[in-house]
Amino acid sequence: xxxxxxxxxxxxxxxGELTLLFAAIVIAVGSLTTVGFFTDRxxxxxxxxxxxxxxxxLSIVSDRPFTNEFAAEAQTRHLQVTSALRFPSMVxxxxxxxxxxxxxxxxxxxxxxxxxxxxxxxxxxRVAHAIPERGTVWVDDRMLTRxxxxxxxxxxxxxxxxxxxxxxxxxxxxxxxxxxxxxxxIMNEADVAATGLVQSGSRVxxxxxxxxxxxxxxxxxxxxxxxxxxxQNIEGIRDARPExxxxxxxxxxxxxxxxxxxxxxxxxxxxLAARRFVxxxxxxxxxxxxxxxxxxxxxxxxFTHFLALATIAGIAGCAIGYLAQFALATWLGSFLAVxxxxxxxxxxxxxxxxxxxxxxxxxxxPMMSLGRVSTLRVLRRDLGVPGGAGxxxxxxxxxxxxxxxxxxxxxxxxxxxxxxxFLAAAGVSVLVVLAVLHLLSRVRADGGVSxxxxxxxxxxxxLGNTIQVVALALGMMALLTLTLIRGDLLHSWQATLRPxxxxxxxxxxxxxxxxxxxxxxxxxxVGQPELFPMVRGRLTAVNGRAVSSAxxxxxxxxxxxxxxxNLSWGDHMQPDNRIVxxxxxxxxxxGDELSVEEGIARTLxxxxxxxxxxxxxxxxxxxxxxx
Amino acid sequence: MQAIGLTKQVAMSDTQLTILDEVSFDxxxxxxxxxxxxSGSGKSTLLGLLAGLDTPSSGVVRIDGADLFELDEDGxxxxxxxxxxxxxxxxxxxxxxxALENVMLPLELARADDARAKAHSIIERVGLTARAAHYPRQxxxxxxxxxxxxxxxxxxxxxxxxxxxxxxxxxxxxxQIIDLMFDLNRERRGTLVLVTHDEEISxxxxxxxxxxxxxxxxx
Numbered sequence: 001x002x003x004x005x006x007x008x009x010x011x012x013x014x015x016g017e018l019t020l021l022f023a024a025i026v027i028a029v030g031s032l033t034t035v036g037f038f039t040d041r042x043x044x045x046x047x048x049x050x051x052x053x054x055x056x057x058l059s060i061v062s063d064r065p066f067t068n069e070f071a072a073e074a075q076t077r078h079l080q081v082t083s084a085l086r087f088p089s090m091v092x093x094x095x096x097x098x099x100x101x102x103x104x105x106x107x108x109x110x111x112x113x114x115x116x117x118x119x120x121x122x123x124x125x126r127v128a129h130a131i132p133e134r135g136t137v138w139v140d141d142r143m144l145t146r147x148x149x150x151x152x153x154x155x156x157x158x159x160x161x162x163x164x165x166x167x168x169x170x171x172x173x174x175x176x177x178x179x180x181x182x183x184x185x186i187m188n189e190a191d192v193a194a195t196g197l198v199q200s201g202s203r204v205x206x207x208x209x210x211x212x213x214x215x216x217x218x219x220x221x222x223x224x225x226x227x228x229x230x231x232q233n234i235e236g237i238r239d240a241r242p243e244x245x246x247x248x249x250x251x252x253x254x255x256x257x258x259x260x261x262x263x264x265x266x267x268x269x270x271x272l273a274a275r276r277f278v279x280x281x282x283x284x285x286x287x288x289x290x291x292x293x294x295x296x297x298x299x300x301x302x303f304t305h306f307l308a309l310a311t312i313a314g315i316a317g318c319a320i321g322y323l324a325q326f327a328l329a330t331w332l333g334s335f336l337a338v339x340x341x342x343x344x345x346x347x348x349x350x351x352x353x354x355x356x357x358x359x360x361x362x363x364x365x366p367m368m369s370l371g372r373v374s375t376l377r378v379l380r381r382d383l384g385v386p387g388g389a390g391x392x393x394x395x396x397x398x399x400x401x402x403x404x405x406x407x408x409x410x411x412x413x414x415x416x417x418x419x420x421x422f423l424a425a426a427g428v429s430v431l432v433v434l435a436v437l438h439l440l441s442r443v444r445a446d447g448g449v450s451x452x453x454x455x456x457x458x459x460x461x462x463l464g465n466t467i468q469v470v471a472l473a474l475g476m477m478a479l480l481t482l483t484l485i486r487g488d489l490l491h492s493w494q495a496t497l498r499p500x501x502x503x504x505x506x507x508x509x510x511x512x513x514x515x516x517x518x519x520x521x522x523x524x525x526v527g528q529p530e531l532f533p534m535v536r537g538r539l540t541a542v543n544g545r546a547v548s549s550a551x552x553x554x555x556x557x558x559x560x561x562x563x564x565x566n567l568s569w570g571d572h573m574q575p576d577n578r579i580v581x582x583x584x585x586x587x588x589x590x591g592d593e594l595s596v597e598e599g600i601a602r603t604l605x606x607x608x609x610x611x612x613x614x615x616x617x618x619x620x621x622x623x624x625x626x627x
Numbered sequence: 628m629q630a631i632g633l634t635k636q637v638a639m640s641d642t643q644l645t646i647l648d649e650v651s652f653d654x655x656x657x658x659x660x661x662x663x664x665x666s667g668s669g670k671s672t673l674l675g676l677l678a679g680l681d682t683p684s685s686g687v688v689r690i691d692g693a694d695l696f697e698l699d700e701d702g703x704x705x706x707x708x709x710x711x712x713x714x715x716x717x718x719x720x721x722x723x724x725x726a727l728e729n730v731m732l733p734l735e736l737a738r739a740d741d742a743r744a745k746a747h748s749i750i751e752r753v754g755l756t757a758r759a760a761h762y763p764r765q766x767x768x769x770x771x772x773x774x775x776x777x778x779x780x781x782x783x784x785x786x787x788x789x790x791x792x793x794x795x796x797x798x799x800x801x802x803q804i805i806d807l808m809f810d811l812n813r814e815r816r817g818t819l820v821l822v823t824h825d826e827e828i829s830x831x832x833x834x835x836x837x838x839x840x841x842x843x844x845x846x
Contacts (some may be wrong), residue, residue, distance in 0.1 A: 004735050100710055284721040290680065291733045291782075292708020294701040341836035375704075376678040379671050379790055458766070 001297065005304035008397045012305075018449065020273040021359070022313045028266035029317025029355040030324060032408075036347025037325035041340040054235060055110030055172030056082075056209035057217045060224060063536070063564050064256035070224065077220050079212035083189075087204040089197050089508060091185060092156035093147040099507075100143060100155065101182040102197070105131045106189045112209035113172035115186075119151055125169055134190045136165035155185070158195025162187060165567050201616075202508065230538055230548065244501050264422060267358055267401055268471035271394065274363035275467065278370055285370045286377035299371035302350050306363050307356065314355030318348045354404060358522040361397035394467070422474060429473035433466045462543035507534075536564040537616035539604070544611065557603045567614065582608045628677065628786065628818070630652040633686035635672055635841075647683070648841045656785070658811045659812065659819040661829035664838035670822045671790055673838065677704035677820060678711060678788045690786065708737055712784030712817075714808065716791035718771040720763040725758040726750065733782040749777045753807060759784045769800035773807065780811050787812060789821045793828065805831065 012018050027591060055162040062071065066083070074081045080606070084105045107130070109115075113337060122142055132138050137155060137559050144167055145148065154161045198204055210220060224234055285298050293301075295356040322343075402419055409415035458465055481618055506529070509517055514531060521529055541547060549558035571587040573579070573595075585593045598607055632782030635647040649671045662670050675681040677688055678680055679695040688695040692712055694716050695703055712733075713719075720729045727746055734742035753773040763771055771827050772792060792808060805828055812819045821832060829835045837844045 007735070011725075011728060012723050017723050140740060244649060280722075284723075287719045287721065287845050288732070290678075290702055290707060290711075290713050291736055292704050292706075292711075294704050294734050298699070298734070376675055378713065378715055379680065 001300055002304055005301045006308060008301060009308050018309060021270060021309060021363075022316075024266045024269035024273055024319060025313035025355045025359055026317040028263045028270070028358055029314045031263060031266075031319040032260075032354050033318050033321025033347050033351035034324040034328060036208055036323055036350055037343040038328045040343040041161065041325070041329065042346050043407040054209070056112050057211040057214070057236070058221055058224075059210070059235045060208045060228065060232050061235060062206045062208070063204075063227075065206055067482065069227070070208055073223060073227075074208075074210045074220055077212070077216045079210050080111050082106045082111060083207060084109055084206050084209070085189075085192070085198070085206045087181065087197065087202055087508075089158065089195075091143065091147070091183075093149050094587060095158075096147055097144050098143065098183055101184045103186045104189050104192045105129055105185065105186055109209065110172040110197055111209050114170070115168060115172070116170040118169050119166060119168035121145070121167065123167070128166070132165055132186055132188050134188050136188070137162045138162055138166045138168045138186040140168050140184040143185060147181055148625045151188070153425060157185070157187065157191075160191065160194045162191060176211075194547040196510075197508075197606065199510065203536065212530055227406045230540075231564060235564075244265060260405055260418070263354070263358070263404060264401060264474060267362060267397060268474050270358055271362040271397060271471050272468060274359075274366050275464070277363075278366040281370060282373050282377065285373045286375055289373065289375045290378050295301035295371045298373075302367050302370055303364075306359055306367060310356040310359040311352070313359075314352040317355055318351050321351060322348070357400045357404075358397070358417060361400035362394065364396060365394060415509065425473060425477045426477065427468045428469050430466055433469045437462060437465075532568050535567050535616050537567045538564050539612060540615045541613035542604075542606065542610055544613070552604070554603060557605075560604060565614070567616070628691075628820070629687075629689040629804075630673075630677060631687040633673065633676055633688065634684045635681070636684040637671070646841050647676070647838075650686070650838075650843045651842075652836055652843065654818060656818055657816055658834070659809070659821065659832040660846070661832040662820065662822045662825060662834040662838065663826070663829045663835050666824070668838040669841040670838055674788055674790055674820065674822045678713070679707060679792070699723055706785060708733075708782075710784060710786050712779035712782065712787045714772070714775055714779045714787065714789040714792045715796040718763070718768075718775045718795070720771055720775060720778075722763055725760050726755060726766065726770075729774055729777045730781050733778060739780060739782070741843065745781055745824055746777070749781045750774070752811070753777045754840075767800075769794050769804060772796060772800075772804050776811065780815065783815060784817060786818045786820070790818065791822055791824070793823070793825065801825075 009018075013022075043228050060066070071081045071083070076142065079548070082105070084102065084103055086103045088099060089102045090097045091102070092098075109131055115138075116125045117128050117138060118125050121144060128138075137147070137157070139155070144164075147155070149155065149164060151164045151166055155254075168184070171186070192198055210217060221234060221236065281302075285293075288298060401422075405418050406412065406415035409418060437459055440457065506517070509531065517527065517531075521527065539547060547561055549561045552558050552561060573584045577595075579595075580598050584595070594612055596612075600606075629754055630653075631651050633647055633650040634645070637644045637646060650669075650673060659674075662673055664670050672681070676683050676686075679688065679698075680711055688722065690706060693706060695706065698706065720726075721732065727743070727750060729745040731742040734745060739745070747756070747759065753776060755770060755773055755777070758766060758770055763774070764846055766774065772795075776792075779789075787808075789808065796804060808819075809828075809831060813828055819832070821828065823829055
């Protein structure tokens with residue numbers, strides 16, 4: 001039976017009967033596996049790197065220097081300890097300068113994983129057995145190419161010049177992720193004081209690395225949990241790189257839903273193509289029944305036929321998805337500073353299963369009617385398609401689509417929105433078709449013969465026509481949704497930027513550099529830049545009462561309390577600011593008033609006239625709220 | 628084959644339409660019987676009942692002693708596989724299959740050995756070896772009917788039903804087709820039941836059954 005089914009499959013394929021079905025499955029599986037293979041590669045990259053992602057077993061991040069007790073406690077527990085700090089700074093080479101991510105490391109770094117170095121771009125890799133020597137730095141490939149430098153050249157970092165000793169090709173705790181990688185430099189902690197870059201108010205992140213016996217690390221984590229303050233976080237392997245995980249999840253969800261749109265489109269095509277296939281094979285099945293083929297044989301033949309078709313088309317779709325994910329990886333490669341390993345087989349199996357389920361879901365109901373075909377059809381071709389379950393016959397296919405949407409959305413509410421939208425579109429399409437058929441029946445008498453004949457045909461095949469219109473409407477809606485989402489996303493991204501938004505920002509300008517900066521701009525005739533004073537401070541009290549993240553339920557409020565605010569000051573209000581409550585202070589007033597952004601005030605439940613206390617680099621500032 | 632009191636009625640909106648009314652006759656092995664009559668006299672309905680493609684309102688059809696309508700749909704299919712071949716007015720070749728594959732199909736469904744060789748042999752007998760690899764759409768009407776005849780005879784049925792086999796052909800081609808069908812039937816000593824409104828063809832049969840308004844007027 002299988003041999004005969006495969007023969008029939010080959011004969012149908014050769015005669016072009018299966019092209020549409022095949023293409024629909026290939027597109028559905030190809031879309032799903034493209035996204036599946038790509039996200040699998042990124043996930044594998046994260047897993048592979050997780051053991052050395054932190055450069056330690058545990059790391060504590062802080063926005064202020066650590067007190068000695070953290071390292072001392074680790075040492076008493078016989079754990080290895082080292083530290084690093086990280087800040088953005090301009091790195092110069094001759095007349096060129098580059099905003100860079102500077103990492104200052106102490107001996108012992110990294111405690112886990114390894115730093116790999118090379119002498120030239122794409123040169124031979126070697127493991128670094130120590131941190132950069134005093135007076136030297138290691139740079140990454142972006143800095144090497146952007147500043148057009150090579151090992152041996154000197155770079156200006158703050159007030160001193162440091163020689164490039166090597167190119168970093170791999171390091172723990174590296175900046176990997178979407179949209180946030182800057183050229184990168186590693187230097188010895190012994191040199192940092194001389195750079196003069198770490199000063200009060202500098203945007204520095206401090207990191208303490210701890211490694212050792214698992215139980216001792218766990219115990220230390222418990223101790224540290226109880227001793228960290230606001231602005232300090234503990235990261236273990238488990239919670240490493242949450243920003244990448246959430247970026248990946250968002251990307252996966254968006255790409256997955258985009259893929260699903262093509263699946264819905266393909267499902268509509270599969271439903272229509274399967275219907276067409278069945279109609280074209282009714283006569284043949286009736287002839288086979290005349291020749292003595294039993295009903296079960298016909299059903300088995302075409303079940304095997306469709307299963308084989310789905311498998312072959314699924315494999316082709318997987319192959320296309322596998323190749324297409326390379327294009328996706330290349331496209332997103334500029335956002336990913338991480339080498340992607342080869343993907344696993346799981347997305348392929350999932351795509352294959354999706355292809356088979358889609359085809360069987362939408363083709364089984366019409367296929368069953370092939371088995372029920374009346375033998376009398378060989379004598380009376382006017383006999384229609386054997387009665388089936390009508391539109392409910394597609395319940396299986398619709399269930400498959402529902403399950404796939406929920407699976408891909410990974411969120412019941414989001415999945416329900418998508419499904420609700422499509423079901424509503426299907427419902428509206430059915431109503432429109434029925435209304436149009438009804439309206440057309442009333443104008444029947446007015447048309448010509450061919451018009452009346454056409455209308456009669458439309459009504460006679462009302463169910464089939466309705467299914468076709470619904471399938472086409474869903475397909476159109478899927479396409480339009482994708483177009484709108486893409487356009488809408490682009491629009492909302494663009495809308496967040498004012499037309500006169502600056503192209504460049506200069507950060508971390510120290511007071512003694514302002515004059516030289518202004519002179520530079522004047523010399524180059526590009527207008528005087530507007531400088532904003534900036535200092536980082538933590539909100540510690542409201543109306544004299546100390547606040548902590550535990551006082552708030554909302555996640556954003558907790559985050560706002562735990563991190564430092566960027567605070568600025570000035571006499572006059574910026575033209576693009578708007579006061580929503582209270583009033584701006586008069587120029588030259590005492591300076592005990594504050595203006596707080598409306599959203600932050602709402603999140604933190606701040607009222608007009610509240611007295612806010614900020615901790616700025618250890619000193620306390622107060623002010624009354626304005627909005 | 629024996630037909631006893633075959634009646635077929637169809638419910639209309641407000642009445643029962645009688646298409647066949649108490650039709651009874653026997654067909655002996657090796658006979659060639661023509662069913663003739665005007666359009667709408669019930670010829671094709673009778674053929675459908677005799678072949679077990681349709682069920683009667685009442686009456687019995689026995690083939691080699693087996694009551695067709697005591698069998699279920701699959702039982703009748705099994706009996707057809709063993710006994711029956713068909714030639715249709717509209718040829719009923721499968722469009723996705725070549726001429727050779729169409730002829731092979733009954734053998735393949737019966738899981739017979741040497742389907743290809745047997746099909747080739749009978750295609751040669753109907754004179755279309757050169758067209759074996761062609762699709763039905765590439766064949767003329769006469770050629771399609773030759774292939775349909777080859778398909779009907781390839782499984783060596785004891786009973787051949789033919790429904791207006793020349794209805795879609797010009798008279799010259801029709802004559803060749805009828806010659807071929809009678810020759811093959813004679814060579815295989817089969818029984819032939821033929822529906823036609825062509826008196827010339829009916830005269831070539833052993834006897835004719837004439838239907839008028841669903842009743843047998845000459846048996």
